[in-house]
Amino acid sequence: MKRRDSPNHDGRPPGAPIDTLVLHYTGMASAAAAIDRLCDPAARVSSHYVVEEGGLVWSLVPETRRAWHAGVSFWRGHRDLNDRSIGIEIVNPGHEWGYRPFPALQMAAVCDLCLDILARHPIPARNVVGHSDIAPDRKQDPGELFDWEGLARNGVGLWPDSVDTPAPPDALTQIGYDPAFDPAITLRAFERHWGRARLAAIAAACAPASPPRRFHSPSNQRA
Numbered sequence: 001m002k003r004r005d006s007p008n009h010d011g012r013p014p015g016a017p018i019d020t021l022v023l024h025y026t027g028m029a030s031a032a033a034a035i036d037r038l039c040d041p042a043a044r045v046s047s048h049y050v051v052e053e054g055g056l057v058w059s060l061v062p063e064t065r066r067a068w069h070a071g072v073s074f075w076r077g078h079r080d081l082n083d084r085s086i087g088i089e090i091v092n093p094g095h096e097w098g099y100r101p102f103p104a105l106q107m108a109a110v111c112d113l114c115l116d117i118l119a120r121h122p123i124p125a126r127n128v129v130g131h132s133d134i135a136p137d138r139k140q141d142p143g144e145l146f147d148w149e150g151l152a153r154n155g156v157g158l159w160p161d162s163v164d165t166p167a168p169p170d171a172l173t174q175i176g177y178d179p180a181f182d183p184a185i186t187l188r189a190f191e192r193h194w195g196r197a198r199l200a201a202i203a204a205a206c207a208p209a210s211p212p213r214r215f216h217s218p219s220n221q222r223a
């Protein structure tokens with residue numbers, strides 16, 4: 001891991017747990033341009049980590065500090081997710097500059113980094129989210145090409161095997177999306193992450209009395 005110190009951070013609120021992991025794409029033409037911007041005091045944005053396409057990981061902000069990656073955001077009743085999250089920027093030009101698949105080396109590095117973070121903080125699987133999940137009206141990263149399923153099979157995030165019941169009407173809110181948005185907006189964000197066919201399964205996994213054995217956990221994973 002390489003280190004470059006970004007000045008763009010401040011203190012977390014006293015007592016705030018670190019219970020959310022937010023994944024982004026950089027959405028810039030190159031990794032160097034993205035890292036420069038995340039360290040530019042005038043830009044007032046940052047993340048804790050950046051993962052390059054070849055798998056090189058940069059540390060920009062200590063996890064104890066509040067990096068500025070989420071902006072106006074909502075998940076499971078909490079606003080301003082910078083307070084309680086760790087942010088990872090994953091290098092990809094994004095929808096604006098030529099969205100392309102995330103290379104296997106990069107995904108492996110993202111997975112290792114996430115597992116390391118999850119081992120040190122009480123972050124439940126359902127709180128591993130994309131920027132588009134917590135700001136569905138303004139963000140689409142990391143986008144539909146991101147391998148959420150592969151991450152989940154390695155113990156990072158939520159991915160259902162299957163479920164055969166219809167989704168309840170309040171499924172999106174139950175999962176964690178901001179109920180203030182038009183459901184069409186949140187449904188689009190959901191589809192980027194999980195695909196529409198999994199709405200009932202994810203809602204079931206996020207229901208108060210869900211049976212956890214139906215979903216991937218460290219004990220039943222394929223390697």
Ligand SMILES: [Zn+2]
Pocket residue numbers: 023024025069131139141
């Ligand atoms: Zn983002």
